[in-house]
Amino acid sequence: MKKIFTILLMITGTLAGYSQNPADTLQEKMETLTGRINSLDERVAVNESDLLKLNKIKVSGYIQAQFETTPYNPAKPTDPENTFYVRRARIKFTYEATDGVKFVLQPDFSTGNLTLKDAYAVASLPKLSALSLWAGQFNRPNYEVEYSSGQREVLERSRVIRTIYPGEREVGAKLEFNPVKVPLKLQLAVLNGNFTGSQQKDVDTRKDIMARAVYSLKFSGAGIGIDIGAHAYYGGLMSKIKYVSDFENKMDSTASNYRSYLDKKWGGFEIQAFFDILGGMALKGEYIAGKNAFIGTSKTDPYKTRKFAGYYAYFIKNIGKKNQFVARYDYFDPNTKLSGDTAKKEIYYKTLTLGWQYYLNDNIRFSVNYEMPKNETNADNKKDIKDNAFAIRMQARF
Amino acid sequence: MQITDYRLQIKNMNMKKNRNLIAILLVTVFITGAAFKQQAKITVKGSDTMVILAQRWAEIYMQKNPAVSVQVTGGGSGVGLAALINGTTDIANSSRPIKLPEVEKLKARFNTLGVEIPCAKDGITIFLNESNKVKELTLKQLSDIYQAKITNWKQLGGDDAPIKLYGRENSSGTYTFFKDEVIKGDYAASCQTLPGTAAVVNAVKKDKNGIGYGGAAYAQGVKHCLVKKDDKTPGRLPTPETIARNEYPITRYLYMYLRNRPSGEAKKYIDWILSPEGQKIITEVGYFPVR
Numbered sequence A: 001m002k003k004i005f006t007i008l009l010m011i012t013g014t015l016a017g018y019s020q021n022p023a024d025t026l027q028e029k030m031e032t033l034t035g036r037i038n039s040l041d042e043r044v045a046v047n048e049s050d051l052l053k054l055n056k057i058k059v060s061g062y063i064q065a066q067f068e069t070t071p072y073n074p075a076k077p078t079d080p081e082n083t084f085y086v087r088r089a090r091i092k093f094t095y096e097a098t099d100g101v102k103f104v105l106q107p108d109f110s111t112g113n114l115t116l117k118d119a120y121a122v123a124s125l126p127k128l129s130a131l132s133l134w135a136g137q138f139n140r141p142n143y144e145v146e147y148s149s150g151q152r153e154v155l156e157r158s159r160v161i162r163t164i165y166p167g168e169r170e171v172g173a174k175l176e177f178n179p180v181k182v183p184l185k186l187q188l189a190v191l192n193g194n195f196t197g198s199q200q201k202d203v204d205t206r207k208d209i210m211a212r213a214v215y216s217l218k219f220s221g222a223g224i225g226i227d228i229g230a231h232a233y234y235g236g237l238m239s240k241i242k243y244v245s246d247f248e249n250k251m252d253s254t255a256s257n258y259r260s261y262l263d264k265k266w267g268g269f270e271i272q273a274f275f276d277i278l279g280g281m282a283l284k285g286e287y288i289a290g291k292n293a294f295i296g297t298s299k300t301d302p303y304k305t306r307k308f309a310g311y312y313a314y315f316i317k318n319i320g321k322k323n324q325f326v327a328r329y330d331y332f333d334p335n336t337k338l339s340g341d342t343a344k345k346e347i348y349y350k351t352l353t354l355g356w357q358y359y360l361n362d363n364i365r366f367s368v369n370y371e372m373p374k375n376e377t378n379a380d381n382k383k384d385i386k387d388n389a390f391a392i393r394m395q396a397r398f
Numbered sequence B: 001m002q003i004t005d006y007r008l009q010i011k012n013m014n015m016k017k018n019r020n021l022i023a024i025l026l027v028t029v030f031i032t033g034a035a036f037k038q039q040a041k042i043t044v045k046g047s048d049t050m051v052i053l054a055q056r057w058a059e060i061y062m063q064k065n066p067a068v069s070v071q072v073t074g075g076g077s078g079v080g081l082a083a084l085i086n087g088t089t090d091i092a093n094s095s096r097p098i099k100l101p102e103v104e105k106l107k108a109r110f111n112t113l114g115v116e117i118p119c120a121k122d123g124i125t126i127f128l129n130e131s132n133k134v135k136e137l138t139l140k141q142l143s144d145i146y147q148a149k150i151t152n153w154k155q156l157g158g159d160d161a162p163i164k165l166y167g168r169e170n171s172s173g174t175y176t177f178f179k180d181e182v183i184k185g186d187y188a189a190s191c192q193t194l195p196g197t198a199a200v201v202n203a204v205k206k207d208k209n210g211i212g213y214g215g216a217a218y219a220q221g222v223k224h225c226l227v228k229k230d231d232k233t234p235g236r237l238p239t240p241e242t243i244a245r246n247e248y249p250i251t252r253y254l255y256m257y258l259r260n261r262p263s264g265e266a267k268k269y270i271d272w273i274l275s276p277e278g279q280k281i282i283t284e285v286g287y288f289p290v291r
Helices: A002-055 A159-164 B002-035 B051-064 B077-086 B100-110 B139-146 B173-183 B197-206 B240-244 B264-273 B276-285
Strands: A057-069 A082-098 A101-108 A115-125 A128-139 A169-177 A184-191 A208-219 A224-238 A261-275 A281-294 A303-319 A323-333 A349-359 A364-375 A389-397 B041-046 B069-075 B091-094 B115-123 B125-128 B136-138 B164-168 B192-194 B210-214 B226-228 B251-258
Touching (some): A159 A323, A261 A303, B041 B264, B051 B069, B077 B091, B077 B100, B139 B164, B139 B173, B139 B226, B173 B210, B192 B197, B197 B210
Parallel strands (some): B136 B226
Antiparallel strands (some): A128 A169, A208 A224, A323 A349, B125 B210
8 A cells, every 4th residue: 555655656746747847848938939039029120220221222224125227328338237236224223311302323334335314312392392302413304305215105205305405314403393282293494504415514604494384184084184284495505616607507707706605495385195095095295496506616617506396296005904006206307497408418307106015024025116217308418318217125124 | 001001000009008908907906906805803902901991892792703803912002003003903902092103104104094993981090009098189299299299198198108109111001191191291210110000000009108090990909099180179080970071180082093994894893892782891891981
């Protein structure tokens, strides 16, 4: 009996020991794990804080690689008739410091052509968040200029825009007003003027002014939206020699021309209409006319003042989610005061461009364009120049 | 001989005309056919506030229409609208109205302005910890709290303790709506951003000095703070009555956005959401119907 009692006591003791020890171990493990979780929590908080800073930096960009063909041009015998070509290779860095304050830097790395495209800071004004101040190098306020090359349906901008806004960008400051509750956009910019993409500083002392206003109308029931707007350019170009070719290409060499300002003044009207018809459709157009001035160097290459006019009209039709057809007709006369033989090489161009886009996915787009320019004929250009161009482009963006 | 040539020329011209006509017809048929392509699957993406509601709608609709698949994901209103612009979702849910730059992107990519469908109403609830003595706040006080002009609960009749701010990430429509309609300024740098209303509720539940905001459907385990338009008006909670009478000061619409006017399965789905049956589900989830 004693033996049985002793054995029972031993078993009970052992069981009690077993039942107590795991509880202790569990408690210890719980405490250890709680400590580890707390430590991980702290680490996560630190990482989150670092991540928040990184989240303020946004990197985007695109590469446009294309193959293009043009007929042989006797005036440019060294130009290839067909070529592969990296049209644009851009990376855009945006740092959004706080709401409404951001810095943008965008270089273009296309082959043999490293250029700075955008370098500007934007700040919304305190207590007036609809008003923002831009400073640096940015797009000039114009519809086709501001319409991104990565989004545009035709591979290149229209001839009038390429001529009056070379390189698209300018250096200066801009105020932009985008009220939240009114579909209105107002832009007022003070610019160096005459910027072609390479000058670090202004070439004269007078600053050019640009203004643009756009109002959006929306007819929700009909699925139609119409944006109407206008823009104006008010500037001048200082002549650093006395030789100036006037509107009619006549040489003016009066002494007072030296350091006088030649007009760069024009205005334009724009309209963009969007229709929710079988997948979306748009009609866009702009007409611009005025006086422009060009830099000269000598009596044989004088400064030039010219009256010009130009327009473009787009028809764009979305077909399903992935395809898009586009037709653009554009016109540009660099010298409206002269025509025929007197215009010499300053002839007008009327260009029809047809294109097709295919969006493979969010990142890849294929574009096919056929451009058919038709030029004015005169003694210097006896027939239409053979310059129709075909291009196929692959665009990758991220 | 000349007559034969002339006839041949006419024949060639007619053949050319016919070929052009056939080409035009083929292009027209292709364009029209592609444009009328029907959707078998409907993808919905966007507002985290609306995720529970959207999932509930999708579940019930799919039960009733087994041939239709409705896929719902969250990510935030901004993410949903970006997906709509990229063409990766059919419907974007958003707890804020679409912004002008987003409309511009939609115009650029799809040449439409998008279609806005208000599908539910929500009262943004102010969450306080259950131990917090503060019971009601005015819109001005909320603005001052979230701009760190008021930093201690003592200034509002509560304990002497610092106010801990919780809010949503800037891709959230609730973040934007609260900023534009309540704060009317910038969020304080001390506001901790969290990736969903459930996370905000959870943070306030654990933090006795915390304050947060979010959709009414999520407010469980925390105190709902009465909100006053100003000092003179009584404090209100977001209830069907106060929302319907526009008495609750932080009331907003919840939206569905599409690229084009809805057609096919998407139209049937939206019509069902706006029907009494679809609107009844809104109340069950904790939001408020529009019809």
